[in-house]
Amino acid sequence: MSAAPRAEQDGDSGKGGGRKKLLLLALPLVLGGAGAGLWFGGILPPLLGMGPAPREAEGAAQAEAPRPPAFFDMPEIITNLNATGRRPVFVKLRSKLEIARAEDGVAIQAAMPRLLDLFQTYLRETRPEELRGSAGTHRLREELIARANIAVAPPAGSTQAAPRINDVLFVEILIQ
Structure with a gap:
């Protein structure tokens, strides 16, 4: 009887280990993709204080409009x-x-x-x-x-x- 429970335990740990590996690989990819989307979407830089707020950026763009030659x-x-x-x-x-x-x-x-x-x-x-x-x-x-x-x-x-x-x-x- 002791051999059968060990086999079941080994089988369960194999499936659980695969799920853990998949979770450990997928979670950073999902978080990185979400972060990149927020960054390139222009949402993250103002939140981190790295760029002008959206209202300030609009005002600066209007003030720096190029003159026609x-x-x-x-x-x-x-x-x-x-x-x-x-x-x-x-x-x-x-x-x-x-x-x-x-x-x-x-x-x-x-x-x-x-x-x-x-x-x-x-x-x-x-x-x-x-x-x-x-x-x-x-x-x-x-x-x-x-x-x-x-x-x-x-x-x-x-x-x-x-x-x-x-x-x-x-x-x-x-x-x-």
């Missing part, structure tokens, strides 16, 4: 390129500057002689083959943005905010 028309530039042949090669460039704030237009207008000088000087040193294709246009845009930001920068020691040129948009590029 402003555009500033540049005068047409016609200049010769650095060509190696006998025949001169000219470029005609019409562009617009994308600026961060519309009120920066006054500072850009004041810096227009410097802007035109830097643009023309760069274009005169550029070879016609450097402007070919989309890669050439992209390089030209990057160089003109850098030069435009240099031209509109306030003098050293000035306390005024520097206007920011975000992009140079080409309206027309003609190479002859």
Whole structure:
């Protein structure tokens, strides 16, 4: 009789041990999934003091709404390129500057002689083959943005905010 009760006890402990293992494995997975859902749902961070409360987040989003960009028309530039042949090669460039704030237009207008000088000087040193294709246009845009930001920068020691040129948009590029 002592052998039969032991067999029953071993069988019961085997089923109970499997259930315990399943419970020990499933419980952390369920809790982790619920925690991840609360975290990514945005419920848990404010409760833990890690983020702004939902009402504060809405107010901050409205206060930091991005401004639409402003555009500033540049005068047409016609200049010769650095060509190696006998025949001169000219470029005609019409562009617009994308600026961060519309009120920066006054500072850009004041810096227009410097802007035109830097643009023309760069274009005169550029070879016609450097402007070919989309890669050439992209390089030209990057160089003109850098030069435009240099031209509109306030003098050293000035306390005024520097206007920011975000992009140079080409309206027309003609190479002859």
